[in-house]
Amino acid sequence: MNGTCDAITFSSLSLPRLLKDYPTLKKVDLADGEDFTDASNPDNAAIAKGQDAVLAKINEVIDGISADERQSMWDDCMDRQPA
Structure with missing residues (x-):
């Protein structure tokens, strides 16, 4: 939006909230083996x-922790982030 980058990477758990907050963003899915070796979101x-x-x-x-519960917890965290 401010002209400083063309792409970003982020946790896919952030995707729903980011697309809601920034409707002009577009999700790009990369084929397996296209520079990312692990597209999962491991917890650590x-x-x-x-x-x-x-x-x-x-x-x-x-x-x-179910996938739905994990997404709900992540969404709650995103709600607490400054805009």
Whole structure:
């Protein structure tokens, strides 16, 4: 909008809100292997090496969050961001 870039990349969880807030944006889907090796949105947490029990618990909690609930949480975060 201000003429400083032609494209941006972002988490696909942000897509619904970005398209709502900026209706002139366009989503571009790239074919597999077109410069992006992993189009998923992995969740992550930094922990010290050797904390296998902690890692297992974190993964258990993340795995228990449905895609709809994850999108809802992300949307809530987006709602709190300044415009």
